[in-house]
Amino acid sequence: MIIAVIGAGNIGGTLGKKWAQSGHTLRFGVRNPNDAKYAGLRYVGEVTAIGEALDGTDIVLLSLPGGAVAEFAAQYGDRLAGKIVIDAANNVRSLEMHNLAVLKDKAPEAHLVRAFSNLGWENFENPRLGGVQIDLFYCCEAFARPAAEQLIGEIGLRPVYTGGLEAATTVDAITRLWFALAMGQGYGRRIAFKLLEED
Numbered sequence: 001m002i003i004a005v006i007g008a009g010n011i012g013g014t015l016g017k018k019w020a021q022s023g024h025t026l027r028f029g030v031r032n033p034n035d036a037k038y039a040g041l042r043y044v045g046e047v048t049a050i051g052e053a054l055d056g057t058d059i060v061l062l063s064l065p066g067g068a069v070a071e072f073a074a075q076y077g078d079r080l081a082g083k084i085v086i087d088a089a090n091n092v093r094s095l096e097m098h099n100l101a102v103l104k105d106k107a108p109e110a111h112l113v114r115a116f117s118n119l120g121w122e123n124f125e126n127p128r129l130g131g132v133q134i135d136l137f138y139c140c141e142a143f144a145r146p147a148a149e150q151l152i153g154e155i156g157l158r159p160v161y162t163g164g165l166e167a168a169t170t171v172d173a174i175t176r177l178w179f180a181l182a183m184g185q186g187y188g189r190r191i192a193f194k195l196l197e198e199d
């Protein structure tokens with residue numbers, strides 16, 4: 001698949017590198033493609049302006065600050081029709097952490113996913129803890145589910161589907177739990193969650 005990663009910092013860089021290793025074509029869309037901090041990513045994929053990165057892509061990962069997603073959606077929403085758009089961005093200081101409403105409004109024909117938002121990026125870089133595979137709780141629209149499961153699996157995580165987009169608040173509650181434990185209670189950023197099931 002051709003994947004546009006919009007915002008190429010901790011999350012975009014980490015996920016993009018792994019997807020490239022899985023054989024996907026990566027395009028990193030950033031405000032200043034010539035910034036020296038993106039030099040390493042040029043070995044992974046193309047580093048371009050945001051609009052250019054979207055051309056001809058199947059998948060779009062939003063890994064920019066949560067507060068920047070509304071502006072992105074307003075500017076590029078009409079170019080997201082038919083694409084699978086993964087919202088990984090968090091509005092960390094707002095009641096609503098995701099940006100699905102504005103994405104639905106500005107890109108009604110995109111297929112939305114809420115994923116990669118509720119664990120620190122270090123857990124995506126190394127998706128095992130104590131020898132156990134980390135679970136990633138996510139939600140999405142039906143059309144996007146097979147691709148979402150594939151892309152989560154390629155990071156090395158086990159996808160746990162929590163429902164359609166109405167489950168986004170549940171997915172984001174896990175983010176709040178992660179923050180409360182990792183930062184508030186001093187467990188540190190290398191913590192994650194596992195769904196245990198009867199054999």
Ligand SMILES: NC(=O)c1ccc[n+]([C@@H]2O[C@H](COP(=O)([O-])OP(=O)(O)OC[C@H]3O[C@@H](n4cnc5c(N)ncnc54)[C@H](OP(=O)(O)O)[C@@H]3O)[C@@H](O)[C@H]2O)c1
Nearest residue numbers: 007008009010011031063064065066068089090117120121
């Ligand atoms: N860090 C984590 O562990 C983690 C985990 C889960 C989810 N998230 C979420 O993922 C998102 C990215 O986090 P991160 O840690 O990867 O951030 P980061 O390292 O600071 O990278 C952010 C990227 O977004 C770009 N950007 C910043 N403001 C922008 C704007 N107004 N328009 C377009 N691009 C802009 C930055 O490029 P410039 O050089 O142009 O500023 C940079 O490439 C955030 O919403 C965060 O809440 C983070």
